[in-house]
Amino acid sequence: MADEFAKGFAILTGGGMVWMTISAWLTTESFEGTQLIAQPPEDPGTYAQFALLLRDVTTWFVIFGVFAFWIGIPVFRELRA
Amino acid sequence: MSEKEPDTDDSTEPRTDGISEPEGSEARRAVRTDGGSDARPDGGGIVPQDDQAPTWSERKQRTQGLSRLTYEYFERSRREDEDLRRASDYVERDVLAFPTWPHEMIRNLAITSFFIGAMFFLAAAVPPHLPGPANANSTPAVILPDWYLYWSFGLLKLTPLNPENKGAARRPVEEPGWAALGVGGVVFAFTIAALAVKNLIAATFPIGNHELFDVTFLLPLVAAFLAYAVLKTMREGYMFELNRRYFRLRPPK
Numbered sequence: 001m002a003d004e005f006a007k008g009f010a011i012l013t014g015g016g017m018v019w020m021t022i023s024a025w026l027t028t029e030s031f032e033g034t035q036l037i038a039q040p041p042e043d044p045g046t047y048a049q050f051a052l053l054l055r056d057v058t059t060w061f062v063i064f065g066v067f068a069f070w071i072g073i074p075v076f077r078e079l080r081a
Numbered sequence: 082m083s084e085k086e087p088d089t090d091d092s093t094e095p096r097t098d099g100i101s102e103p104e105g106s107e108a109r110r111a112v113r114t115d116g117g118s119d120a121r122p123d124g125g126g127i128v129p130q131d132d133q134a135p136t137w138s139e140r141k142q143r144t145q146g147l148s149r150l151t152y153e154y155f156e157r158s159r160r161e162d163e164d165l166r167r168a169s170d171y172v173e174r175d176v177l178a179f180p181t182w183p184h185e186m187i188r189n190l191a192i193t194s195f196f197i198g199a200m201f202f203l204a205a206a207v208p209p210h211l212p213g214p215a216n217a218n219s220t221p222a223v224i225l226p227d228w229y230l231y232w233s234f235g236l237l238k239l240t241p242l243n244p245e246n247k248g249a250a251r252r253p254v255e256e257p258g259w260a261a262l263g264v265g266g267v268v269f270a271f272t273i274a275a276l277a278v279k280n281l282i283a284a285t286f287p288i289g290n291h292e293l294f295d296v297t298f299l300l301p302l303v304a305a306f307l308a309y310a311v312l313k314t315m316r317e318g319y320m321f322e323l324n325r326r327y328f329r330l331r332p333p334k
Binding site for chain 2: 020021024025
């Protein structure tokens with residue numbers, strides 16, 4: 001059980017750090033303005049487009065990973081036991 | 082280094098581990114009479130049972146006194162532990178703990194390196210915001226310290242405790258009444274502190290508990306009275322000097 005928690009936590013923190021880095025680069029207006037969840041730039045270049053794709057991937061990776069390891073797998077084991 | 086063909090100077094030393102030596106080693110040892118290139122003062126060639134065993138110099142220091150007692154204590158506890166291990170049929174009982182090096186040191190270094198790496202990564206990839214230089218000529222609309230000091234500004238906003246009009250006095254001598262109140266408060270802070278340690282006071286000074294209790298509340302009154310008297314007496318001369326300086330700067334028409 002503790003292993004499952006550690007895996008979910010690793011996904012949350014590791015994916016969250018990647019997400020936070022890309023969000024600080026591309027979806028942050030300014031220090032005083034909206035941070036991390038602002039609108040992405042209108043015409044991103046190729047690399048920025050790839051980074052935004054990676055941001056979406058990490059978003060769902062964190063959501064599904066945490067859901068799987070903290071809720072899904074324990075519930076499945078409880079039902080099977 | 083292989084077990085059968087040692088190629089260092091250690092081969093010239095007598096073997097004590099029971100392994101038979103190759104032919105001709107006696108003759109080669111006879112040639113070397115200077116003890117070899119790495120002569121050891123602890124009777125080289127005598128191999129301790131493991132790295133925990135004390136050296137001969139360490140044994141020599143344990144012949145008397147506290148060092149002997151300490152040695153006997155640890156030796157006895159080690160022996161008891163060994164007997165318990167031998168008597169036990171529980172296999173995992175044999176591992177009582179892991180040595181600090183390398184297990185715990187490696188783990189601690191790994192954790193430390195991980196967090197230092199995370200800090201370096203964030204500092205490089207998401208550098209903190211550097212605001213522009215402060216403009217000393219413009220007052221910001223909202224004046225606030227960092228969030229962890231908000232509580233101090235909250236104290237300032239407790240209006241009943243912080244009346245807006247604190248008076249126009251700049252010197253205690255200008256308002257002897259309020260100054261006397263302040264003096265009394267400060268003295269009361271000390272006397273009530275002395276009352277808190279009245280057992281120490283009674284042991285040090287020739288004063289009883291009842292007298293100390295009375296002094297605790299009387300001394301602030303006396304100090305306030307004295308301060309009021311002194312400041313009230315000084316005020317006339319102070320105001321006179323103030324007015325004299327003022328009129329020297331701006332003489333009356």
